[in-house]
Amino acid sequence: MSVAISFRDIVKKYGDTTVIPELSLDIKEGEFFTLLGPSGCGKTTLLRMVAGFNSIEGGTMSFNGRKMNQVVPGKRNIGMVFQNYAIFPHLNVAENVAFGLQNRKVAKPEQRQRVDEILKVVQIGQYRDRMPKNLSGGQQQRVALARAIVIRPDVLLMDEPLSNLDAQLRVDMRNAIKSIQREVGITTVYVTHDQEEAMAVSDRIAVMKGGVIQHVGTPREIYQRPANLFVATFIGRTNIMDATLAAGENGAALLQISRNYSLELPKLNLQHMPEAAGSIKLSVRPEEFVLSDDGQGLEGKVVSSMFLGLNTHLVVKLANGDEVEVISQSETDDIAVTGQDIRLKVNAAKINVYDQSGERNFTAGAQL
Numbered sequence: 001m002s003v004a005i006s007f008r009d010i011v012k013k014y015g016d017t018t019v020i021p022e023l024s025l026d027i028k029e030g031e032f033f034t035l036l037g038p039s040g041c042g043k044t045t046l047l048r049m050v051a052g053f054n055s056i057e058g059g060t061m062s063f064n065g066r067k068m069n070q071v072v073p074g075k076r077n078i079g080m081v082f083q084n085y086a087i088f089p090h091l092n093v094a095e096n097v098a099f100g101l102q103n104r105k106v107a108k109p110e111q112r113q114r115v116d117e118i119l120k121v122v123q124i125g126q127y128r129d130r131m132p133k134n135l136s137g138g139q140q141q142r143v144a145l146a147r148a149i150v151i152r153p154d155v156l157l158m159d160e161p162l163s164n165l166d167a168q169l170r171v172d173m174r175n176a177i178k179s180i181q182r183e184v185g186i187t188t189v190y191v192t193h194d195q196e197e198a199m200a201v202s203d204r205i206a207v208m209k210g211g212v213i214q215h216v217g218t219p220r221e222i223y224q225r226p227a228n229l230f231v232a233t234f235i236g237r238t239n240i241m242d243a244t245l246a247a248g249e250n251g252a253a254l255l256q257i258s259r260n261y262s263l264e265l266p267k268l269n270l271q272h273m274p275e276a277a278g279s280i281k282l283s284v285r286p287e288e289f290v291l292s293d294d295g296q297g298l299e300g301k302v303v304s305s306m307f308l309g310l311n312t313h314l315v316v317k318l319a320n321g322d323e324v325e326v327i328s329q330s331e332t333d334d335i336a337v338t339g340q341d342i343r344l345k346v347n348a349a350k351i352n353v354y355d356q357s358g359e360r361n362f363t364a365g366a367q368l
Contacts, residue, residue, distance in 0.1 A: 002187040003063040003154045004029040005050065011058030012045055012211070019045055020211040022059065027189065028203075029064075032181050034190045036198045037208035038234070043191045045211075047157055050189060051078050063154060076155075079148030079186070083160045085140050087132045093143055094119070094128040100151040118150040122180055138169045145177065149184055156181070156188040162197065174200050195235050199223070207231050224350065229358030232283045239289075239324040241282040245270065245353065255353070257282065258320065261298050263348050267364040276353065276362040283352040286313070286327040290345045291336065297343035300324075302336045312336070316344065 005027040012020035020042050027033045035043035048054040049061060052073035061068050068076060079100075087096050094115050101111045119125040122142040132140060141161065148156055161177070162170045178201045181188050192198050198205050199219040207214045207222065207230075215227035226232040229240065241257065245268075248254035253268040253276065270277055290297075300316040303323060312335045314326040326344065328335055336342055353362045 002030045002185055005155065005187065005189070006062045006065075007046075007059065008061075009059035010046075010049065010056060010061060012042070012049060012054060013057045018211070020049075023211070023213060024059075025206060025213060025216065027187065030185045030187055032178065032188045032190065032201060032203045034192060034198045034202040034205045035208060036192060036195065036205050036234075038193060041208040042211035043193075043208050044159055046208075047159055047189060047191050050155065051080060051157055052076050077151075077153050078155050078157060079151055079153035080157045081141075081144050081148050081159070081161045083163055085144040085164075087140055087143055087147075089132050092129050092131050093124065093135070096132070096143055097146045097150055100147060104151065114150050115146075118146045121149075121183060122146045122176070136169075137165050138173055141165065141173055142176070145180065149180070149186065153186060156186045158188065158190045160192055161190075162192075162194075170197070177201060199235075207234060209234075225352065225361065225363060226283070227361055229281060229283065229354055232352060232354075237286055237325060239284045239286065241284060241322065241324070243280055243282045243353075245277050245280050247271075247277065253277075253353075255282070255348075257346070258298055258318075261296070261345075263346070265348055265351075265353065265363075267349065268353060268362055273362055276355070279356055280362070281354040281356060281358050283354065284324070284346050285350070286325040288347045288350045289324070289326040289328070290347060291326075291328055292343035292345045295343060297345040300342055300344055302338050302340045302342060305336055305338050316342065318344075 007023055007025040009022045009024055010020060011022055035046060037043050045054060049056055052071060056069045097115050097118060098111050101114060119128055122145055124139055124142045127139060162173055165173060174197055202219055204216060204218055205222055206216045209230055215222055215231045222231060222235055226235060232238050244256045246254050247270045248264050253265040253270050254262055255265050256262045299319040303315040303317050306313045307330060310330060311327050312330045314336055315323055316326055317323050354360060
């Protein structure tokens with residue numbers, strides 16, 4: 001069965017150093033939940049607390065309401081996939097997968113049945129008698145995944161499981177992992193520092209920094225309405241610009257980006273949020289710029305132009321000296337060439353507006 005995982009004011013300390021301060025989080029039953037963040041942000045520490053490998057100095061962690069703080073790892077019914085796979089080199093594929101079942105003293109006929117079933121799910125049944133040294137990296141990863149799932153754990157934990165694979169195999173395996181997780185329906189907690197990987201596999205993501213969760217949401221929510229500037233810059237690429245907000249007609253926010261370019265923001269009403277008026281930080285992703293064909297918009301000059309098939313990537317130096325990245329759909333003719341003077345508009349429905357500290361997103365739909 002799968003379980004829901006609840007953290008309430010969880011604290012993790014090493015000596016006098018607090019690495020996770022009073023973290024609260026709920027992971028739904030059967031959910032594929034990813035902990036994402038830079039090295040040292042606390043994501044693996046939190047994962048190891050779920051597994052029981054790290055102690056908990058404060059707060060509570062529970063599975064379906066059952067407090068797990070003092071439950072030893074062997075009693076938590078956890079399946080875990082490590083970065084280095086941890087496959088036994090002297091056992092063949094089937095023997096590796098059956099290892100956990102043997103430890104649980106499952107009868108031999110049931111062992112074979114469950115091993116055959118899971119090898120079919122992870123699509124390596126044809127390699128059941130092969131030794132690990134004769135498997136590719138992707139095949140070894142599938143063995144590790146099968147061994148973790150075959151014991152029918154309540155929770156599957158995965159710590160940077162694809163980091164040792166080459167780029168194309170990483171893409172293939174992340175698709176396979178997501179497909180397998182959906183089929184077996186196990187609550188899965190996945191740790192990675194790779195934003196694209198997290199976006200591809202997750203039902204929801206928690207972005208962490210310094211042991212603190214910055215934003216929890218679906219991949220779409222985190223990309224389109226990041227809670228703060230750290231999340232905006234960590235997930236994908238974005239341009240951070242200074243601008244000002246003032247009240248336009250009917251309380252709608254009037255965004256002034258430059259002396260010659262302003263626009264109304266339909267998703268921000270200063271009557272409801274008067275504190276947003278004044279100097280702000282503006283986040284504009286490269287694809288949210290639009291090349292103007294009416295002479296209106298931000299003045300700029302193309303510093304570089306790179307044709308990448310479907311899209312063309314530009315670096316544009318604005319009149320105020322700032323450089324911004326622009327991604328635009330490629331045209332049959334040159335969309336813009338180096339040295340060309342152009343004008344840029346922004347997609348008002350997609351940009352994000354933050355306070356000067358970058359800690360609060362004023363845009364409608366943004367949430368922690």
